[in-house]
Each structure stands twice: as structure tokens, then as C-alpha cells.
Amino acid sequence: MDKSAYLKISSGVLFIHGFIEILALSMFILPPELIPVSLSEDAAFWGMIGAMYGLFRMVTGYLIVKRRKNGLLLGIIISVVTLVVAPHIHPFGLLDIPLAMIVLWALVTFWFGDEIIE
Secondary structure: OOHHHHHHHHHHHHHHHHHHHHHHHHHHOOOHHHOOHHHOOOHHHHHHHHHHHHHHHHHHHHHHHOOOHHHHHHHHHHHHHHHHHHHHOOOOHHHHHHHHHHHHHHHHHHHHOOOOOO
16 A cells, blocks of 8 residues: 555544544533433533544544645544543443554554564
8 A cells, every 4th residue: 555545544533533523522511401411411522632632633534635744643542542541431432442443553554564573
């Protein structure tokens, strides 16, 4: 696969994941009975955290589209942080894990390619 395809995959998944997390702000307008019980006490907190992560993912995706090295590093960092934190956020962390794995795989493969360890 062409190396630029890995950048397209990672930036596309970051944009999609960021958009999904920005939708967490909808918790501010939802009726309380539609908010999951596990989040009902801290809905505002989780809505803001989701929006911040979402915006950060979208900015990182933009930097990767622009082929900036800091976007590559930020994408790897946010994916690793997500893989560590996501299992503790029930039930929404289950969606974060596969998306973060795809981004991490694509960026690490772009960075190292098919190099052999010597």
C-alpha cells in the first residue's frame, strides 16, 4: 500500500472519531431519561471532555492531512492515551478502542513502513 494511504486512513478515522465525540455536547439538550444512567450524574463533565477530545482529534487529523510531523506525533499520542483510558469509560469506551487502534496502526506503519529490525 502507498505510504500516503496510511495518512488518509488515519486522518479520516480521526475526523470521524472527533465528530462522534463532539456529538457528546448533545447531552446538554437531551432530556435526562435519554442520558445513560452511568453518565447521568456527570453528563456536563463527560460532554465537555468528549468535545475537547473531539476537537483535538479533528485538529490532529487536519495536521496529518497537511503532512505535518507534529500531527503524526499527536495522532500517536492521542491514540495511546485513548487505548489506556477508554476501558474505564463504560459503555462509550468500546467505540474508542477500535478507532484508536486503526489510527495507531496506520501512523506507526507510515512512520516505520516495512523496515526490518536488525
